Amino acid sequence: MPKQEVQRRHEMWEELCERGGPQSVGSTLVRELGIYRGQAGIWRDKDQTAGLTDDGSGVTVSVLHTGQSYADDLSEGGVIYHYPETGRIGSRDENEVEATKNACRLGIPIFVVVYPEEDDSKRDVHLGRVADWNDETEEFLILFDADFNAPGETASEVREREPFQLTSERSGRTSPQLTRPEQGRFSFNVFKRYGKKCAVCEISVGDMLVAAHIRGKAEDGSDDARNGLVLCKNHHAAFDSGLFSIEPETHLIHTQEEGPSKQELRIKHSRLSPARSEPHEDAVRWHWERWKEEQ
Ligand SMILES: [Zn+2]
Known part of the structure; x- marks a missing residue:
């Protein structure tokens, strides 16, 4: 069954491309092809997809990104998509979140429908995959590539198995400023890995x-x-x-001998205390050795 649904979505995509898409297509064509027919952010097409899951929550077909609230989260490579927060009655939002996770679990691609800035009767459509999610920050990572993980596996699970890279592979060229898309994905991955809390104090307010x-x-x-x-x-x-x-070795926090103390810096812990995982030893050692030299 999931296999047929994958096939169906690829056929929808091909038809969209044959009929002038995927960029700047009329919203009526998007509806006609069944890519997006919702009112709010997530379109599940329950008639088509409820049977794919045991609990009937279905599998998200598309998400609508209007760019109004989180304009910076869209890039060429993907989008950080925020969980819907419409306050509608019942468990509809929850089911929509579940249905979007199901797309990752079952390895089924989804469409990301974007309002181009110039013309609000047109839509840009991307074929993407739900690579990961974070219930704490209430975000999905949706990537616009065909590089599927094994169904059921999230991008962060795959990444933990890959060898650690302390330096980036970009040879010769260094840009101190991250471009937005890279920063968005890095940030998603870091919050997913460590949890939503400062590693040296107790602050857990997202905006801080x-x-x-x-x-x-x-x-x-x-x-x-x-x-x-x-x-x-x-x-x-x-x-x-x-x-x-x-x-x-110990993850103990050290301050400069002549500088402000831990108390003055409002560092609450004697050792590094992320909410979950620890960083890679090579990274910690690199910072430490350079810091010691400078003391
Ligand atoms: Zn802090």
Whole structure:
């Protein structure tokens, strides 16, 4: 059954392309092909997809990205899609979230329908896959590539098995500033891996937290989540300016001998305390050795 649904969606995509798509197509064609017929953000097409799952929650066919609330989250490679929050009665939102996870679990592609800025009667359509999700930050990672994981496996599970890369592979060319799409995906991966809490204090307010690189981009640090940490904005600034570092063997936090103390920096823990996983040892060691040299 999932196999037939994969086939059906590829046929929808081919027809869309044959009829002038996938960019700047009329919204009526999108409806006609069954790509998107919803009212709000997530279109499940329950008649078509409810039978694919035991609980009848179905499998999301498409998500609508209007760009109004989170314009920065769309890039060439994919989109960070926020869980719907419409406050509708019943468990509809929950089912829509579940149906979108099901697309990943069953290895079924979905469409991302975007309103182009110039003309709101037109739609840009992308064929994508649900690569991952994070219930804490309430976000999906949807990628526009055909590179499917085994059904049921999320991108973060695949990544944990891959060898760790401390530096990025870009040879010769270094850009200290991340472009938005890269930053968006790095940030998604870091929050997914460590949890939504500063690794050295107790702050867990989303707007006050950032995904920080341990080996920074300016020093060729990679976007591997294991080269990252969740820190609050204050402690990110303190970490980047060398006010503290982390001893690799013990994960004890050390501040400069002549500089502000842990108490002054409002560092609450004696050792690194992310909500979940620890960063890769090579990344921690790189920061520590450089920091020691500078002392
Ligand atoms: Zn903090």
